[in-house]
Amino acid sequence: SPVREFLRCLPKCEHHIHLEGALTPDVLFSLAAKNNITLPQDDEAFKSPASLLERYQSFTSLDDFLHYYYIGMSALVTASDFEDLAWDYFQHASADGVVHAEVFFDPQAHTARGIKYNTVIEGFTHACKRAEKELGITTLLTCCFLRHLPPKDCLELFEDEDVQKSYKSGVVQAIGLDSSEKPFPPENFTELYRKANALGLKLTAHAGEEAPASYISSALRNLGVTRIDHGIQLVNDPELMHKVASEKTMLTVCPLSNVVLRCVDTIKDVPIRKLLDAGVQFSINSDDPAYFGGYILDNYVAVHEAFALSVKEWESVVRAGIEGSWCGAARKEQLL
Ligand code: HPA
Ligand code: ZN
DSSP states (O other), X not given: OHHHHHHHHSOEEEOOBBGGGGOOHHHHHHHHHHTTOOOOSSOGGGGOHHHHHHHGGGOOSHHHHHHHHHHHHTTOOSHHHHHHXXXXXHHHHHHTTEEEEEEEEOHHHHHTTTOOHHHHXXXXXHHHHHIIIIIOOEEXXXXXXXXXXXXXXXHHHHHOHHHHHHHHTTSSOEEEEESOOTTOOGGGGHHHHHHHHHTTOEEEEXXXXXXXXXXXXXXXXXXXOSEEEEOGGGGXXXXXXXXXXXXXXXXXXXXXXXXXXXXXXXXXXXXXXXXXXXXXXXXXXOBSHHHHTXXXXXXXXXXHHHHOOOHHHHHHHHHHHHHTOOSOHHHHHHHO
């Protein structure tokens, strides 16, 4: 359609995509077979890729999704598994008109089952370099910590020699916080973020996806984040919303994710119009494209169908995404 083509051609930046969330049921099953990983036999959903995909249509919550997400990624074992996964995402992103991608990964979900951090990094960095070279997409890797795990475990990974090397060499340039949101508030991770900030890493955290706006204010105040992932509950705290708007803190909104995980009833309940009216900067993202039924362009199209943004409004959304990116000033100039 002409609208889809208009949206495809916009120079889009993606800031909220979990690479492990790009694992489709087909790839999951073929990797599990290759790597001799046994999938749960007591869950009918794992009978076939088709039945698994069907189960993805009826998530009831963030935690219901995360159960499948962590099982799925257990099929990833070798560096080339990680590389293929990320390369598959970058090809989709490029076809959708993404020019800059800041991507999340969840190292603790892999190290916990005996996969080396450097194996994950090797695969993902190869794919990033290939995306830069062959697709012209600039990339940035964000190391996410799992908030349902004890903060001391997160600190231990952070201090690991290989992890520190990836930060100091610039291979990983940011940290994030994800997984089950309630009851794991941001302030549990104050020390981790203080240490990451001291290394000059960029800081973001999932906040206000399922949990209330107080998680957003805590992430800003206690973690010093300069970005909020999801953040849709911000609209329930007008005073905080005005502060976020005036400080130009960007939210990375994931509309299809919010619907599929039942954070909102329908796409019309994603607070796109409220954020625009309040002058809050936000980008539109896919979160876990293989699980939520769409890559970034599907999210843009869904937002347009629900909110009919004007050309000027779309241009302002895309500009906010460029300005809120963590690429260098020179790259931003190119994109603007
Ligand atoms: N929220 C929290 N953790 C996640 C998500 C999400 O939307 N996707 C992958 N891990
Ligand atoms: Zn997410």
